[in-house]
Amino acid sequence: MEKIRHITNTIRYFTDDYLKTSNGQLNILGKLLKILIIIIAIKIVISLTNKLIDKALRNKKGNNIFISNRRANTIGEVLKKIVKYVLYFIGIMMILEMFNVNTTSILATAGIGGLAIGFGAQSLVKDIITGFFILFEDQYAVGDYVKIESLEGTVEELGLRVTKLRDFSGDLHIIPNGRVQVVTNKTRGAMRALVDISVTYEENIDRVVKILEKVCADIKSSNDAILDGPTILGITDLGESSVSITIIAKTKPMEQWAVEREIRKKVKEIFHRENIDIPYPRRVIFGGKEE
Numbered sequence: 001m002e003k004i005r006h007i008t009n010t011i012r013y014f015t016d017d018y019l020k021t022s023n024g025q026l027n028i029l030g031k032l033l034k035i036l037i038i039i040i041a042i043k044i045v046i047s048l049t050n051k052l053i054d055k056a057l058r059n060k061k062g063n064n065i066f067i068s069n070r071r072a073n074t075i076g077e078v079l080k081k082i083v084k085y086v087l088y089f090i091g092i093m094m095i096l097e098m099f100n101v102n103t104t105s106i107l108a109t110a111g112i113g114g115l116a117i118g119f120g121a122q123s124l125v126k127d128i129i130t131g132f133f134i135l136f137e138d139q140y141a142v143g144d145y146v147k148i149e150s151l152e153g154t155v156e157e158l159g160l161r162v163t164k165l166r167d168f169s170g171d172l173h174i175i176p177n178g179r180v181q182v183v184t185n186k187t188r189g190a191m192r193a194l195v196d197i198s199v200t201y202e203e204n205i206d207r208v209v210k211i212l213e214k215v216c217a218d219i220k221s222s223n224d225a226i227l228d229g230p231t232i233l234g235i236t237d238l239g240e241s242s243v244s245i246t247i248i249a250k251t252k253p254m255e256q257w258a259v260e261r262e263i264r265k266k267v268k269e270i271f272h273r274e275n276i277d278i279p280y281p282r283r284v285i286f287g288g289k290e291e
Contacts, residue, residue, distance in 0.1 A: 162175060
């Protein structure tokens with residue numbers, strides 16, 4: 001007990017001698033030290049809050065509220081940002097009060113100013129409100145492949161104001177949430193793989209269909225990404241120089257393109273072995289003289 005009292009007295013003497021002025025107020029060194037303590041405290045609180053959010057979301061995954069882990073991760077990132085902004089705002093207010101700045105008048109002025117500029121910030125408010133609806137209606141989440149207007153890509157970040165899409169070429173598209181009117185989510189549920197196979201009119205269609213059925217059976221037995229099919233729909237088009245046969249399959253999300261590529265590859269290989277002609281442009285010249 002005596003040791004604790006001694007430590008307390010030492011700290012008080014140090015504070016009075018080095019961190020305070022003669023009238024008992026904090027001097028510059030004292031204020032800088034307090035600012036450092038506030039920043040460290042904010043960092044610690046943010047770190048602890050982030051861990052609590054991650055733990056809460058891990059416990060909630062699988063409930064009806066969180067349809068997928070991607071949605072849970074997206075909500076977690078948004079909550080972390082909100083907590084960070086709120087804590088930094090509180091810290092700034094505390095620091096301003098240390099320098100005798102009237103934060104009440106600042107908040108009042110900010111409220112009046114916010115009302116004044118509100119008409120000019122309608123798009124920002126619209127972005128934020130739309131962001132909330134996108135998030136809680138689970139329209140899409142980080143990692144989903146979506147189409148927004150004419151842009152397609154994987155959602156890299158979903159914030160309250162903007163959505164960031166990364167397309168196949170690597171370009172990053174930053175879209176204000178207020179512009180998101182119609183969204184096509186291509187990662188929810190089974191996807192369709194569709195391949196059109198063309199053969200010449202001279203080929204025996206029944207023989208071609210039997211060969212394609214064998215290809216479909218082989219692919220179905222060897223590809224775990226296929227949920228249903230592949231199935232031959234039959235003749236779907238009679239072109240100028242070709243007959244089109246369509247094959248469809250249901251696949252796992254984001255696997256439809258790989259399945260389509262495999263079907264085309266297998267068909268090309270077996271057509272080559274079975275001597276089935278695939279139509280291509282030909283030029284026949286009539287007339288002329290033989291020498």
